[in-house]
Amino acid sequence: xxxxxxxxxxxxxxxxxxxxxxxxxxxxxxxxxxxxxxxxxxxxxxxxxxxxxxxxxxxxxxxxxxxxxxxxxxxxxxxxxxxxxxxxxxxxxxxxxxxxxxxxxxxxxx
Numbered sequence: 001x002x003x004x005x006x007x008x009x010x011x012x013x014x015x016x017x018x019x020x021x022x023x024x025x026x027x028x029x030x031x032x033x034x035x036x037x038x039x040x041x042x043x044x045x046x047x048x049x050x051x052x053x054x055x056x057x058x059x060x061x062x063x064x065x066x067x068x069x070x071x072x073x074x075x076x077x078x079x080x081x082x083x084x085x086x087x088x089x090x091x092x093x094x095x096x097x098x099x100x101x102x103x104x105x106x107x108x109x110x
Contacts, residue, residue: 021043022043024055025039025056026040027059035110037056070108073092073094093108
């Protein structure tokens with residue numbers, strides 16, 4: 001892990017998966033039964049290669065190992081690229097769960 005990932009994990013308690021020069025994902029456990037993929041970033045060269053899916057799959061596996069039954073993801077409706085992010089979550093098999101203001105929350109059973 002990079003110094004940034006170590007810092008982020010120490011300060012927030014959130015998990016960080018990072019592959020240098022490719023991308024990273026941040027996740028947390030809002031309840032004992034849920035793992036939340038909070039953010040995934042991939043460098044432009046790795047987009048549309050399945051790399052983000054591999055990060056998400058690894059987070060799901062971490063969740064399963066901890067006994068989680070559900071994975072969550074979200075999109076801030078006013079974020080740049082929100083429509084694309086929603087399409088990605090739907091393509092990953094997630095379904096709309098609910099909204100919290102401008103946050104759109106998706107879920108998928110593990």
